[in-house]
Amino acid sequence: MSIENRGTVKVENGRYRVKGNFHYIYPNDPIRNSKGELLGVTNPRDVTHIHTYGGEAPFFENLSKGKLLATKCTNSKCDAHNSIFIPYRIHCPDCLQRCKQVDITALAQRGASVHTFMITERTGAFNTLETPIRFVNVEFEGIATILMGYLSVGEPKIGMKVVPIFQTKNPTFTIMDLSWVPKGTSESDLPEGFSF
Numbered sequence: 001m002s003i004e005n006r007g008t009v010k011v012e013n014g015r016y017r018v019k020g021n022f023h024y025i026y027p028n029d030p031i032r033n034s035k036g037e038l039l040g041v042t043n044p045r046d047v048t049h050i051h052t053y054g055g056e057a058p059f060f061e062n063l064s065k066g067k068l069l070a071t072k073c074t075n076s077k078c079d080a081h082n083s084i085f086i087p088y089r090i091h092c093p094d095c096l097q098r099c100k101q102v103d104i105t106a107l108a109q110r111g112a113s114v115h116t117f118m119i120t121e122r123t124g125a126f127n128t129l130e131t132p133i134r135f136v137n138v139e140f141e142g143i144a145t146i147l148m149g150y151l152s153v154g155e156p157k158i159g160m161k162v163v164p165i166f167q168t169k170n171p172t173f174t175i176m177d178l179s180w181v182p183k184g185t186s187e188s189d190l191p192e193g194f195s196f
């Protein structure tokens with residue numbers, strides 16, 4: 001079974017145009033017990049998933065350019081007026097009005113802090129982060145929400161000052177392009193492809 005002609009997506013006139021194959025099936029294997037009795041089969045499959053970012057696309061595009069975007073409710077009649085949200089929310093959860101995009105890169109560089117953290121050796125399928133993964137919940141001054149991320153250098157501590165780093169060289173255009181390091185980390189200690 002070959003995986004030639006793997007599927008790609010292009011956009012023409014505002015519509016997705018898919019080309020190639022998005023599903024591949026491979027020969028299976030029987031599952032047998034110690035007596036040789038058949039219990040089942042494995043079903044190897046290879047699926048190319050199309051993940052549409054919709055209104056959140058600017059967030060991922062800007063990570064690749066070293067910028068951290070949040071959004072803000074600008075409705076003066078809303079209880080959440082001027083609240084800044086990251087993760088990037090397209091709509092305000094209080095008034096449902098479209099939020100305005102705000103660049104919080106400088107604010108995050110001045111010093112975000114670790115609200116709490118979690119270290120895990122066990123990961124989900126297709127994990128590509130180095131284990132143990134040091135997940136950090138990052139708190140920003142003047143921002144209404146907390147952002148989940150991963151620490152790339154050092155050991156996390158509650159209250160520790162951290163700064164964002166961005167995978168601007170060969171970006172993946174996913175949340176993996178954003179990571180965190182303790183404030184004061186030198187550029188030479190950053191993972192390959194990342195910069196401040």
Ligand SMILES: [Zn+2]
Binds near residue numbers: 079081093094097
């Ligand atoms: Zn609102």
